[in-house]
Amino acid sequence: MQDLTPSIEIDAGIIEGEIDERIYGHFVENMARSLYGGILENEKPGRINGPWKLREDLVLAAKKMKPTVVRWPGGLYADGYNWRDGIGPMDSRPLRINRYWSRYGPFTRVLDPHHFGSHEYMEFVDKLGTCPYINVNFGTGTASEASCWVEYMNGSKDTIEGARRAEYGREEPWNVPIWGIGNEMYGFWSLGNLKAREYADKYSEFACEMMQKDENLEFVAVGSDHYFNKTWNKDVLLHAKEKIDLLSIHIYLPGSERAPEVIASRLIRGSAGIYKAIVAAPLEIERRLKECVEDIGSVFGEEGPAIALDEWNLWWLPQQLLAPRWSLRDALFVCGVFHALHRLSKRVKMANIAQMVNVLGVMVAAGGRFYRTSIYYPFVMYANLTEKKRVRVDVRCGSFSSPRLGGVPPMKIVPYLDCSATLSEDGGSLSLFVINRNAEEDIETEVGIKGFEPRGDVGIHCLDAPDVDSVNYFGRDELVSIKSFNLDAGEVLPKYRFPAHSATAIVFQK
Secondary structure (H helix, E strand, O other): OOOOOOEEEEEEEEEEEEOOHHHHEEEOOOOOOOOEOOOEEEOOOOOOOOOEEEOHHHHHHHHOOOOOEEEEOOOHHHHHOOHHHHOOOHHHOOOEEOOOHHHHOHHHOOEEOOOOOHHHHHHHHHHHOOEEEEEEOOOOOOHHHHHHHHHHHHOOOOOHHHHHHHHOOOOOOOOOOEEEEOOOOOOOOOOOOOOHHHHHHHHHHHHHHHHHHOOOOEEEEEOOOOOOOOOHHHHHHHHOOOOOOEEEEEEEEEOHHHHHHHHHHHHHHHHHHHHHHHHHHHHHHHHHHHHHHHHHHHHHOOOOOEEEEEEEEEEOOHHHHOOOOOEHHHHHHHHHHHHHHHHOOOOEEEEEEEOOEOOOOOEEEEOOEEEEOOOHHHHHHHHHHOOOEEEEEEEEOOEEEEOOEOOEOOEEEEEOEEEEEEEOOOOOEEEEEEEEOOOOOOEEEEEEEEOOOOOOEEEEEEEEOOOOOOEOEOOEOOOOEEEEEEEEHHHOOOEEEEOOOEEEEEEEEO
8 A cells, every 4th residue: 555644534514416316226127037037936947938926035135225216128128129018917918039139049038928017017116115217119119109108107097008007907007207218229239229310309209209198207318338439429419309307328347348358357467456457447437427427518518417327237258147246346346336426426317237136136046046146235235324415525545556357447546445425414414435445455544524523323334255256145145245333433533444345334423
């Protein structure tokens, strides 16, 4: 470490933004074993038509993450999905080829029994106590089909589609508030991909028809990370004639298309080099999101749509779609992404990790079992302990350099400590989050607070494991986990020692 005394100075009197709780959102898509074999368990294994049942124990575990919004049905799958295939009696729902993911073979889900449709999705959402976010079929569907889906989900039973919904068992509308129009339309890999201006025109057509069914919808339009297209965002924002509430951005690091580079880097630099690159990677996500913020600002100034980072995660090997093995290192990456989203809270209003189960999964399920991976625990900690108001926090600490890893560039100055501080709306609770990226050393740090006088016990919640490569698995999914305990305020202030390779939440009360 560099020779200086680390310090964290919080000024609770300076409010720098408000954090939207929807940044702790999730995503489920019908690909590989995310839904069938993941969220749903087959009561007759090997029979594609099931019957499939919801894993109630998995739902209970998911609720502890306090998921704030769940996106469905995709993703790339959405642009080949006919929502009418997923309603009505199970025995009348068609068995079809998965229009998108079948192109990659049996491991990404060839056949689609449509047993998880609109009603089942809303049952899942209701059990989680979360907000629904639906992506319509933009690539191969029509504006009329999308507007009919809105009416089915949100219309009264006196409407044509509302009456159909009532016939199938749900009289009251669900009033789904968030609707995505398209997915990665800039990409050659997408069904129905378009140029930006063509997308903007078609987006306006969809939004106009959907608003005729419900004028209170919040629309998510397709945006692009500059890695894929540097001009897309401005072109779409300038030419879309209907409202855009959120601009969708997807970022996967180091990038599945960069797998050969990542494998080579692992061979050359070993675990230590990979660790440094991965825990530094949230800074690259933050940099890319700032580019998108600048795109919005160049068109609208201080106004304009917010950003929805509605697909994000680590991804560099194909097998992570089937059997992700996330370590403590990867959990610290997730914590770092949350800190980046806190800092960008004025513009980033939603985020959805891809995905909740199995596919790059926060949880992994197989047969009758499931386990919580290491990246499950950052959601438990941050979604439950982050307060509404982001307050000023200044950090002084040493730094390190990190190597290139696929789409993660080399970085010369990566701070060992990454911090975020949040204050409750009533001003009575202050949460300080601190990531110690140092893989070998604890960091004893001076901690000072202005504008808030802590009293009584202080809650300590530490996400850690024996080493950076520790991995959870079936039957041992607390190797990487959170240890919680209380200390007196005098044991935390004016100095606290943050363990090596850890993320710590310190909760002060007035």
